[in-house]
Amino acid sequence: xxxxxxxxxxxxxxxxxxxxxxxxxxxxxxxxxxxxxxxxxxxxxxxxxxxxxxxxxxxxxxxxxxxxxxxxxxxxxxxxxxxxxxxxxxxxxxxxxxxxxxxxxxxxxxxxxxxxxxxxxxxxxxxxxxxxxxxxxxxxxxxxxxxxxxxxxxxxxxxxxxxxxxxxxxxxxxxxxxxxxxxxxxxxxxxxxxxxxxxxxxxxxxxxxxxxxxxxxxxxxxxxxxxxxxxxxxxxxxxxxxxxxxxxxxxxxxxxxxxxxxxxxxxxxxxxxxxxxxxxxxxxxxxxxxxxxxxxxxxxxxxxxxxxxxxxxxxxxxxxxxxxxxxxxxxxxxxxxxxxxxxxxxxxxxxxxxxxxxxxxxxxxxxxxxxxxxxxxxxxx
Ligand code: B12
Ligand code: SF4
Ligand code: SF4
Numbered sequence: 390x391x392x393x394x395x396x397x398x399x400x401x402x403x404x405x406x407x408x409x410x411x412x413x414x415x416x417x418x419x420x421x422x423x424x425x426x427x428x429x430x431x432x433x434x435x436x437x438x439x440x441x442x443x444x445x446x447x448x449x450x451x452x453x454x455x456x457x458x459x460x461x462x463x464x465x466x467x468x469x470x471x472x473x474x475x476x477x478x479x480x481x482x483x484x485x486x487x488x489x490x491x492x493x494x495x496x497x498x499x500x501x502x503x504x505x506x507x508x509x510x511x512x513x514x515x516x517x518x519x520x521x522x523x524x525x526x527x528x529x530x531x532x533x534x535x536x537x538x539x540x541x542x543x544x545x546x547x548x549x550x551x552x553x554x555x556x557x558x559x560x561x562x563x564x565x566x567x568x569x570x571x572x573x574x575x576x577x578x579x580x581x582x583x584x585x586x587x588x589x590x591x592x593x594x595x596x597x598x599x600x601x602x603x604x605x606x607x608x609x610x611x612x613x614x615x616x617x618x619x620x621x622x623x624x625x626x627x628x629x630x631x632x633x634x635x636x637x638x639x640x641x642x643x644x645x646x647x648x649x650x651x652x653x654x655x656x657x658x659x660x661x662x663x664x665x666x667x668x669x670x671x672x673x674x675x676x677x678x679x680x681x682x683x684x685x686x687x688x689x690x691x692x693x694x695x696x697x698x699x700x701x702x703x704x705x706x707x708x709x710x711x712x713x714x715x716x717x718x719x720x721x722x723x724x725x726x727x728x729x730x731x732x733x734x735x736x737x738x739x740x741x742x743x744x745x746x747x748x749x750x751x752x753x754x755x756x757x758x759x760x761x762x763x764x765x766x767x768x769x770x
Contacts, residue, residue, distance in 0.1 A: 486628025
């Protein structure tokens with residue numbers, strides 16, 4: 390079998406099935422990455438969402454019998470919506486990051502990789518393949534970087550010269566010794582725009598993140614959001630795009646190649662108030678197919694409440710009062726207390742005092758007390 394010819398055929402086929410960029414690399418261990426992952430863990434900078442076994446993450450031969458190469462793929466996604474919806478003063482909206490627009494990218498990329506696997510297996514006798522997208526053992530970015538898909542930016546994203554960093558990544562380990570491609574040179578240069586724009590300072594230095602304080606991570610947690618970050622998440626319901634939005638290499642980049650990634654504006658920028666009382670079934674029916682739904686409705690609802698506080702939306706007082714009275718989840722009630730405190734006013738003061746009489750949960754009581762203290766403090770000033 391002529392492997393050089395097979396590589397050409399695979400590249401040509403990838404274009405036909407809607408893979409925007411493809412690259413090849415060896416299946417050698419990722420030694421620099423290993424050091425970085427160990428360091429990240431020592432510093433407690435890891436998110437906890439990644440595969441915990443660092444050996445498996447960095448040595449393909451531990452997850453695949455005699456691997457010979459890795460194929461990396463990238464699919465570009467839109468950065469702008471074709472149709473717009475706008476919130477009003479009494480009907481505010483939240484925002485899902487671009488990585489949650491349209492259909493869940495895991496499904497879309499897995500589907501492309503399955504097609505590619507079938508194509509390879511048909512042509513190469515004894516071919517074996519193992520594909521993964523996001524949830525697999527490997528670092529999708531480290532594979533993509535080594536396979537020449539893009540360089541690893543100071544904002545940590547893989548930046549492709551063609552599509553910027555708004556690309557999803559996936560890969561396939563194979564037992565076929567494809568010739569590796571050459572990595573792309575780092576083009577960040579003296580730019581520091583992403584580090585300067587990061588609202589929480591999560592980019593501790595170029596290419597290094599403290600994931601625990603990255604807003605993208607924080608929007609995906611289920612507990613109370615630590616107070617210092619509550620005002621920082623703004624109206625983000627899921628994810629954060631700031632360090633990509635400011636990147637000069639994303640300027641003017643907006644690709645609508647894949648109908649699957651086309652956002653429904655009502656889902657990408659949903660109205661906030663209705664989210665507070667959405668049922669599990671409604672949530673699943675509405676958001677279930679998006680990537681941002683993977684942690685369930687609780688973090689989204691918590692973030693919606695924070696966003697109403699951020700907007701100081703007085704029209705949301707009755708909705709937040711209902712939450713405070715009836716929601717069975719302390720995190721949601723406590724966050725509602727915080728949001729009401731942000732909105733402020735006499736009516737809010739009454740609501741908080743009444744809730745304090747009723748409330749039994751210690752964490753919620755703490756939130757109510759803090760909200761009342763802030764309100765009274767403000768009044769005295
Ligand atoms: C855990 C995780 C997160 C965590 C942690 C992010 C992080 N930067 O580590 C959180 C929840 C914060 C997160 C957020 C986001 N994520 Co995420 N996430 C992952 C996941 C599952 C693992 C990442 C990981 O292992 N990080 C650990 C770090 C240490 O390693 P790494 O970034 O993978 O590899 C790089 C570094 O190690 C670096 N490096 C290695 N050695 C050294 C040494 C030095 C000196 C330096 C400077 C760097 C360096 O080079 C490697 C290649 O770039 C991957 C999927 C996967 N399986 O890989 C998706 C993934 C990285 N996420 C992705 C996306 C889209 C996002 C968000 C943009 C989503 C959003 N809009 O909110 C943000 C971006 C935040 C950011 N600035 O990175 C995409 C990235 C696509 C791209 N173009 O790069 C991925 C690849 C998912 C996918 N399959 O498409 N994510
Ligand atoms: S995703 Fe947001 S919070 Fe995270 S590093 Fe980028 S700008 Fe900072
Ligand atoms: S904003 Fe500047 S420093 Fe950050 S990733 Fe883009 S080019 Fe690199």
